[in-house]
Amino acid sequence: MLLRLDNLQRHFGGVKAVDGVSLEVEKGSIHGLIGPNGAGKTTLVNVITGYVRTQAGQAWLEGDRLTGLPAHRIAGLGVARTFQNIRLFGDLSALENVMIGMHTRLGDDTVAQLATLPFFRRDQRAHLNDAHRLMETVGLDPGDVGRRAAGQLPYGDQRRLEIARALALRPRLLILDEPAAGMNPSEKQGVRELIERLNADGLTILLIDHDMRLVMGVCRRVSVLNFGRKIADGEPHEVSTDPGVIKAYLGSGAEKEAVSAPGTTEVREVERATRRSARRGAEPEEAILDVQKMWVSYGAINAVRGVSLRVAAGEVVALIGANGAGKSTILNALSGLVPIAGGTAVFDGLDLTNAKPSTIVRRGLVQVPEGREILGRQTVLENLELATWPRRDRAAAQRETEAVMRRFPILGERRQLRASTLSGGERQLLAIARGLLAKPRLLLLDEPSLGLAPQMVDEVFSAIGEIHRDGTTILLVEQNALRALEIADRAYVLETGQVQLTGGGQDLLHDPAVRQAYLGG
Amino acid sequence: MDFILQLFNDPVAFYQTHTLLIAEIGINSILAVSMFVVLYSGQLSLAAPGFMAIGAYTSVLMGNYWNTPLPLNLLVGTLFAGVVGLAVGLPVLRVRGVFLAIATIGFIEALSLGVILNLPITGEGLGLKNPTADPIGGINIVLGSVAVIVFVLWRLTKGRLGRAWEAIRQDELAALSQGIDVGRYKLIAFILSALIAGFAGGLESHLNFFVDPTEYGVTRTVQVLTFAVLGGSGNVFGPVVGALFLTTLPEIVRVPNFDYRDVISGAILILVIVFRPQGIVGRGGLAIIRPRWWPKARSAASPG
Numbered sequence: 001m002l003l004r005l006d007n008l009q010r011h012f013g014g015v016k017a018v019d020g021v022s023l024e025v026e027k028g029s030i031h032g033l034i035g036p037n038g039a040g041k042t043t044l045v046n047v048i049t050g051y052v053r054t055q056a057g058q059a060w061l062e063g064d065r066l067t068g069l070p071a072h073r074i075a076g077l078g079v080a081r082t083f084q085n086i087r088l089f090g091d092l093s094a095l096e097n098v099m100i101g102m103h104t105r106l107g108d109d110t111v112a113q114l115a116t117l118p119f120f121r122r123d124q125r126a127h128l129n130d131a132h133r134l135m136e137t138v139g140l141d142p143g144d145v146g147r148r149a150a151g152q153l154p155y156g157d158q159r160r161l162e163i164a165r166a167l168a169l170r171p172r173l174l175i176l177d178e179p180a181a182g183m184n185p186s187e188k189q190g191v192r193e194l195i196e197r198l199n200a201d202g203l204t205i206l207l208i209d210h211d212m213r214l215v216m217g218v219c220r221r222v223s224v225l226n227f228g229r230k231i232a233d234g235e236p237h238e239v240s241t242d243p244g245v246i247k248a249y250l251g252s253g254a255e256k257e258a259v260s261a262p263g264t265t266e267v268r269e270v271e272r273a274t275r276r277s278a279r280r281g282a283e284p285e286e287a288i289l290d291v292q293k294m295w296v297s298y299g300a301i302n303a304v305r306g307v308s309l310r311v312a313a314g315e316v317v318a319l320i321g322a323n324g325a326g327k328s329t330i331l332n333a334l335s336g337l338v339p340i341a342g343g344t345a346v347f348d349g350l351d352l353t354n355a356k357p358s359t360i361v362r363r364g365l366v367q368v369p370e371g372r373e374i375l376g377r378q379t380v381l382e383n384l385e386l387a388t389w390p391r392r393d394r395a396a397a398q399r400e401t402e403a404v405m406r407r408f409p410i411l412g413e414r415r416q417l418r419a420s421t422l423s424g425g426e427r428q429l430l431a432i433a434r435g436l437l438a439k440p441r442l443l444l445l446d447e448p449s450l451g452l453a454p455q456m457v458d459e460v461f462s463a464i465g466e467i468h469r470d471g472t473t474i475l476l477v478e479q480n481a482l483r484a485l486e487i488a489d490r491a492y493v494l495e496t497g498q499v500q501l502t503g504g505g506q507d508l509l510h511d512p513a514v515r516q517a518y519l520g521g
Numbered sequence: 522m523d524f525i526l527q528l529f530n531d532p533v534a535f536y537q538t539h540t541l542l543i544a545e546i547g548i549n550s551i552l553a554v555s556m557f558v559v560l561y562s563g564q565l566s567l568a569a570p571g572f573m574a575i576g577a578y579t580s581v582l583m584g585n586y587w588n589t590p591l592p593l594n595l596l597v598g599t600l601f602a603g604v605v606g607l608a609v610g611l612p613v614l615r616v617r618g619v620f621l622a623i624a625t626i627g628f629i630e631a632l633s634l635g636v637i638l639n640l641p642i643t644g645e646g647l648g649l650k651n652p653t654a655d656p657i658g659g660i661n662i663v664l665g666s667v668a669v670i671v672f673v674l675w676r677l678t679k680g681r682l683g684r685a686w687e688a689i690r691q692d693e694l695a696a697l698s699q700g701i702d703v704g705r706y707k708l709i710a711f712i713l714s715a716l717i718a719g720f721a722g723g724l725e726s727h728l729n730f731f732v733d734p735t736e737y738g739v740t741r742t743v744q745v746l747t748f749a750v751l752g753g754s755g756n757v758f759g760p761v762v763g764a765l766f767l768t769t770l771p772e773i774v775r776v777p778n779f780d781y782r783d784v785i786s787g788a789i790l791i792l793v794i795v796f797r798p799q800g801i802v803g804r805g806g807l808a809i810i811r812p813r814w815w816p817k818a819r820s821a822a823s824p825g
Contacts, residue, residue, distance in 0.1 A: 049698065075700035087695035089688055091755075100688045104700035106681050113680035114673060169700060 001062075002027040002204045003048070003173055008057035010047050017043040019228035020057070025173070025206055030199050032219035032236070033208045036248055037323050037479055038450060040228040041208050042084055045175055049081050050074040061173060076104045080171035082162040084178045084208075090151025094161050095142060097150050098131040101168025131168070138164040138194060155300040156187045163194070174198070175206045180214050181324050182301045184496065192218055210323040216240060224248065250482050250515065283490070283502070284312035288348055288473060289334070289365075289442055295342035296326070296333045303329040305497040306343065311442065316464075316474045318484040318505065320514070321494035327477040330494075331444045334475075335367040336360045347442065364441030368431045368448070376420030380411050383419050383430055387437035397437075404433045408463065425456030429463060436467065443467070445476045449483065461487060485509040524772050539772075540660055541728075546768045547663035548725045553748035553760030554670050555717035560754040561678065562710035563690030565618060567742040568609065568625035571632045572602040572715040573722030574737035578643055580723035581651045581732050591653075591662075595723040602719020603712050610711040614704065626739060637734050649732040659728045666724065667761075670717060674757040686710055751793055753800020762802050 003025040010018040017040045025031040035041050046052040048059050050071035059066040064077050075081075080101075089097050106127065132142040138160040140146070145153060150161055159179055166174055176195070180188045188211060195218050199205055209215050215222060216236040224232040224239055226248040232239050239245055287310035296304035304326040311317045319327045332338045334345060336357035345352040350363050374383050384404065388397035405412035408429050414422065419430060428448050435443055448464065449457040457480065465487050468474055478484035485491055488505035493514055501513055508514055527535045536543065552569055559566040579601045580594035613624045637643045644650075677683050685706045688696040693703050726732050744767075752763025767786070774785045793801060 051694065051697070070702075071697040072700050072702045075698055081698050083695065083698075087692050087698075089691035089695065091691060092687060096684065096687075100684050100696075100701075101699050103681065103685060103688075108682075109680045110677065110682055113676045113682075165699065 001025065003206070004060045005044075005048070006058045006060070008044065008047055008059060009055050010043055010052055011055060016040075016228040018047055018054075021225070021228070021230050022057075023223055023230065023233070025204060026221070027204055028199070028202060029220045030195065030205045030207055030218050032215040032222035033206060033225065034210070034212070034215055034222060034239075035225035035231075037447075039225040039248075041225055042177060043228075044225065045081065045177055045206075045208065048074075049079055049175065075169060078169065078172035079175065080166035080169040080173070081175040082159075082166055082177055082179060084181065086158050086162055088150040088158055088162055088165070091149055093147050094135065094140065094150050094153065094157075095128070095131050095146040097161060097165050098134050098168050099127060101134075101165040102127060102130065104169060134164045134167050135161070137167065137198075139190065140164065156183055156190070159183070159191070160194070163198075167198075171203070173204050173206060175208075177208050178210065178324075179207070180209055180211050182303070184302075188214060212240070212322075246515070250480070283310045284315070286312055288313045289346070289475065291330075291334070291343070291345045293343035294330070294333065294340055294345055296329050296338055297341045298329075298338070302341075303497055304333065307492075307494070307497070307499055308343075309492050309499065309502075311473060311475055313441075313473050314471065315489045316468050316476060316487055316505075318476045318478055318488035318491040319494060320478055320481040320484055320491055320508075321500075323479065324496075325494040326497040327494055328446050329497075331367055331446050331475070331477055334360075334365065334444065337367075361438060364439065365444065366435050366438045366440035366442070367444040367446065368435040369446050374419045374422075374427055374430055374434070376418065378419055379416050380419055380422070380430060381415040384411070384415075384434055384437060387434045400437060404436055407466070408433050423456070425452045425459055428452065428456075428460050432460075432463060432467070436472070440472060442473045442475060445474060445478075447477055447479060449478060449480045457483060481514055482509060485514075540657055542768070542772060544656070544660045544663050544728055546765055547660070547667045548721055548728070549745075549748065549764040549768050550667050550761045551663075551670055551717060551721040551724070552745045553752065553764040554674055554757060555714045555721060556745045556749045557754055557757055557760040558674065558710050558714040558717065560749055561683075561690060561757075562686035562707055563693070564614070564707060564711065565622045566613075566625045566711060566714065567622050567739075567746065568606075568628050569714065569718040569745050570737040570739075570741040571609075571625075571629040572606060572718035573725070573741070574632060574637060574734075575602040575605055576719030576722030576724075577726035577732050577737075578637065578649065579719075581649055581726045582642065584651070584653050585649075591727060595720060595727075598723035599716050599720040602722070603716040606712040606715025606719075607708070610708050610715070614707050614711060626742070629737070629739060629742065633734060633737055637737075643734070644732075646734060648734055651726055651730050651732060654727055654730045656728045656730075659724070663724060663728075666720070670720075671757055671761060678757060682706070682709070747790065749800075751790060751800060753797075753802045755799065756802065759800050759802035763800065766801070 001024045003023070005021055005023040008018050008021045019040070021044060033041055033044070043052060047054045048066065050066065050069055050073070054067055057067070061077055061079060066074050066077070066079070069077075089100065092100070109123070132146070135142040135146055140157060140160055145157060150158065153161060163176070163179065179195070180191045183191065192214055195205060195207065207215060207219060219236060221234065222236050222239045223230055224242070224245050231244045231248060232242045234242075289311040291307060291309045293306045293308055294304060295302060295306060307326070307330060309317070319330060321327055329338065333340050334347070334352055336352065336355055340353045347360070347365050348363060350360065352360060375386070378386075381401075384401050388401060391397045405415060410426055411430055411433055414426070419427065422430060432445070432448065445464065448460050452460065461483055464474065464476070468487070476484055476488065485505045485508050490503065491505050491508050492499050493501035493508065501508065501511070503511070527538070552573070555569050555572075576598035580591075580598035583589045583594045583597060584591070609628055613621065613628070616624055638646050678686070685696070685701045688699065688701055689703050689706055696703055748763035748767060749760040750763070751767060752761065753759035770786050770789065
């Protein structure tokens with residue numbers, strides 16, 4: 001065993017980000033680490049690499065105890081990592097980035113520098129050659145790419161350069177945190193080949209990624225995290241058919257679909273299913289929101305690539321898909337928070353491609369952002385009042401605030417408490433309530449169930465259902481696909497920035513292609 | 522204009538008439554290098570005048586009381602500033618960015634208000650006489666040390682130490698992942714900066730017959746920071762060019778019956794910051810002067 005984790009634990013306040021994880025990575029293997037958003041994967045990596053202190057448990061790299069060492073010493077022991085959101089030294093050239101990676105291997109050269117001794121120049125040249133070789137290993141041309149500032153390189157090259165920099169440490173263990181995130185299929189294939197090649201040369205790799213095709217394809221063993229706990233561990237095919245894993249990825253209710261025999265579904269659900277299936281899964285003729293061939297890019301990454309979708313008044317439409325599929329980006333683009341690079345998007349006659357966010361909100365398109373973004377130091381009531389602040393008619397505003405607090409009694413009870421004392425689910429309710437006070441004609445909900453315990457998810461979704469019954473149109477982004485499909489009239493399944501599938505909520509609920517979009521083939 | 526004409530027509534006479542100005546440029550250049558070292562390692566430390574004061578008072582007091590020779594006075598003053606740098610740096614380097622700036626300003630104020638103005642030996646608010654000062658003869662030491670200090674820092678930034686500093690400046694977390702002991706290298710830079718500032722302080726006091734306690738306040742810090750901002754802190758020559766430029770500018774725009782020199786200096790500074798935010802000597806030297814808001818050539822990456 002190269003890496004051995006023994007009951008590692010890390011809590012942030014009440015959140016158990018890493019909750020007693022034990023794990024073994026065999027020397028010379030590629031080990032996958034997967035789990036839904038917020039499962040604690042990155043925190044686990046941060047604990048292993050010393051960025052975050054563990055509160056209990058131990059980590060060992062063969063005979064070396066990693067627990068308690070500062071991050072730079074752990075790196076010095078041969079644990080190299082890349083970062084989920086690339087952290088290159090952007091102003092420095094690509095070659096300089098790789099040279100910095102050699103820091104621990106080089107002796108101190110201060111005196112030689114001052115004297116500019118000849119042997120120092122020879123050393124320098126050897127290191128430069130070394131850096132050239134490393135860049136070639138990851139498929140970058142040192143002559144051309146090497147001299148350019150790392151921050152100016154295309155996205156895929158930056159990912160590769162980060163791997164080259166990690167390799168410069170001559171690591172015993174390489175931890176790759178989402179190396180293929182945001183890449184197109186051919187780039188992903190390139191990363192896959194690179195990982196396999198490095199492994200063939202004897203390097204042990206711990207791979208974290210959301211792309212199941214990649215993880216299941218290259219890893220010998222895969223561990224699955226959910227809510228900070230390891231819920232499965234085994235060979236790829238064992239893990240991908242594990243009911244617990246399917247449940248973790250597709251949401252509660254999934255295991256019912258997966259394991260229960262047909263006919264055992266509760267009467268209520270059957271009723272609902274038949275009622276829904278009467279509706280057409282086709283796109284509406286008249287739409288309050290009409291998006292055609294929309295493109296959104298972050299620099300060189302095309303997060304959304306030609307998405308078309310329509311929402312009619314009174315509908316609940318869900319956007320589902322794995323992490324990184326571009327769901328939240330679509331909402332942010334519609335709200336005017338990120339620019340739309342191509343295509344058209346029209347909300348109620350308003351061209352969203354060049355409207356200001358404030359104009360968009362006034363027209364009635366209101367987003368409840370992912371992560372809630374409530375003001376923790378203000379009371380619940382003050383948070384709600386913030387939404388009605390621009391209004392002239394204070395009496396009406398107050399009536400509506402009272403009405404919202406009656407709808408969400410928990411908020412009414414806690415109106416004088418600081419919002420930071422609320423639980424995750426209650427904060428989500430507060431965020432939704434605040435969104436409602438902005439009088440939305442179309443409410444955009446971004447991952448309302450993110451990081452919530454199952455019973456809280458139920459509560460949030462029943463609140464969403466009630467809001468819908470009151471006549472609010474909803475565009476819902478959700479990772480918890482099955483829950484979203486249960487309440488949605490229609491849904492769009494996204495994969496790498498494109499709509500793969502669309503149809504009625506109930507139809508998709510039973511479509512195996514949805515599971516494939518999340519867990520790979 | 523006479524100023525520039527004289528520089529080109531008769532350099533020797535220029536040197537003789539403007540010795541004091543040249544010495545001032547030299548001292549400011551050393552201070553600029555001291556600021557460069559901390560900025561290069563990503564630390565917005567504004568402590569330089571404090572270490573200057575330590576260097577200045579230490580060397581002048583030694584000369585006055587023990588009649589020790591100048592080189593020894595300078596050495597002890599420099600080292601003492603370094604020791605204080607270590608003592609201040611250990612706790613202060615736990616904070617970053619503007620918080621570090623505020624903490625170091627606190628250090629300057631505590632030193633001048635709390636120590637210098639209260640110790641009988643420093644002359645309190647009255648300052649300190651320095652009878653052995655040598656304003657004209659000192660210039661050789663000044664120019665020599667500028668050359669040595671700039672050379673040393675230039676070489677250091679090219680090696681492993683300099684790369685570690687650059688890595689830390691760009692991204693501390695990423696630097697850690699490459700095995701760089703961030704705390705240690707930041708402290709090295711902080712102490713080195715204190716040593717250089719202490720040396721500059723000692724040297725400056727040797728050029729003046731009087732050590733003025735009001736010289737070592739926040740105004741001085743802002744001045745030194747401006748050298749680095751104007752010149753650019755991507756390499757050691759930037760702040761030196763900044764010091765040269767800003768120290769000379771008031772002389773260049775000195776026109777009879779025209780009393781708005783500070784206005785012109787300020788306007789030039791603003792222009793540089795707007796049009797060349799990376800400083801005069803940025804990466805790639807003085808190459809292209811292009812404002813940031815100027816549209817770049819569009820990449821073909823964006824889809825249609």
